Amino acid sequence: MGGLLPPRLEREFFARHTLTVSRELLGQRLVRRLDGQRLAGRIVEVEAYVGEDDQASHARFGLTPRNAAMYGDAGRAYVYLIYGLHHCLNFVTECRGYPAAVLIRALEPLEGLERMRSLRGGRSDLPLTSGPARLCQALGIDLRFDGADLCAADAQLFLERDGILPDSAVATGPRIGVHGDERAVTAPWRFAVRDNRYVSR
Numbered sequence: 001m002g003g004l005l006p007p008r009l010e011r012e013f014f015a016r017h018t019l020t021v022s023r024e025l026l027g028q029r030l031v032r033r034l035d036g037q038r039l040a041g042r043i044v045e046v047e048a049y050v051g052e053d054d055q056a057s058h059a060r061f062g063l064t065p066r067n068a069a070m071y072g073d074a075g076r077a078y079v080y081l082i083y084g085l086h087h088c089l090n091f092v093t094e095c096r097g098y099p100a101a102v103l104i105r106a107l108e109p110l111e112g113l114e115r116m117r118s119l120r121g122g123r124s125d126l127p128l129t130s131g132p133a134r135l136c137q138a139l140g141i142d143l144r145f146d147g148a149d150l151c152a153a154d155a156q157l158f159l160e161r162d163g164i165l166p167d168s169a170v171a172t173g174p175r176i177g178v179h180g181d182e183r184a185v186t187a188p189w190r191f192a193v194r195d196n197r198y199v200s201r
Contacts, residue, residue, distance in 0.1 A: 009159040011151045015074035018093040018100040022048040022191050025091070026170060029160040030107060032139040039115055039139050041107030041129050042162065044196045047175045048189040049090070050100045055180025056187075059099030069147045070099040077157060079136075079146040086133035087142050091150065105176070105190075107135050108198040131200045169194050176200070 009028060014021055031040045049057040049070075058067040058080070069078040070092060078090040078101045090101040107129035109116055116128055116138040129135040136142070141157065150158050171194045174186055192199045 006160045006162060008151070009075075009161055011073070011075040013075070013159075014091060014093050014150075015095065016093065018048045018050045018102060019189065021091070021093045022046045022102045022189070023170065024164055025102060025104075025159075026191055026193055027162050027165045029110065029162045030104065030139075031111075031158055031160055032141065033156045034112075034115065034140050037112055037115060039112035040160075041109045041111075041135065041139075043104060043106075044108050044193040045104075045106035045199045046191050047103040047105060048100075048191075049103065050189070052099060054187075055184035056175060056178035057099065060180070063099075067099065070101050071097055072147060073149075075149065075151040077145045077148045077150060079141060079143055079148075081143060082133070087136040088132040089136050089141050089145070103132060104135065105132050106130050106192075106198050106200045107138075108193075108196060109138070126197065130198050165193065 025043050025046050028043050029040050030043055031038055052059045059070055063071055072092055073096050074093050076092045078092055080088055089104045092101050094100045109129050119140055120128055120138050129138045145157055148157055171192045172188045173190050175190045178184055
């Protein structure tokens with residue numbers, strides 16, 4: 001990528017209400033530095049998880065070794081393993097001690113596509129980063145990034161500002177595959193770029 005790079009998102013961006021952060025993450029660029037190469041994609045789908053009273057959240061049972069990063073500083077990564085196989089990437093939001101985070105569900109791949117394809121076993125571009133486990137595999141993100149500071153100067157995983165999308169470009173709805181009470185399964189806390197073909201199915 002030539003020319004000047006866009007500014008990075010700083011901690012103040014993440015240290016706000018989770019729903020605001022979720023909405024404004026759409027369109028921002030997620031960058032992974034891997035062996036000196038930039039792998040990057042535009043965020044096109046996210047889900048918000050807010051507090052211990054959110055029955056769909058990992059924090060519903062309180063602080064545990066698995067979810068400890070959610071209780072940490074805003075602007076850090078929370079990475080966990082599902083089914084013992086797949087990693088999922090979240091960004092911690094709000095204030096220290098309050099468990100809230102945004103799950104990154106899908107990216108539109110922009111940079112380093114050849115390396116992403118290799119990491120994904122030769123997959124084509126459309127399913128390359130369409131889904132939380134897929135994007136982690138494509139970017140080489142695993143449990144080593146749990147608690148990583150996205151705002152550190154030497155971060156290997158960070159975000160670059162790429163503008164805020166207009167409301168007309170954003171779709172909202174219930175989170176996918178969650179369990180819990182009626183509020184948990186119906187809250188419109190999934191945000192996606194409307195009609196973007198990389199949004200997960």
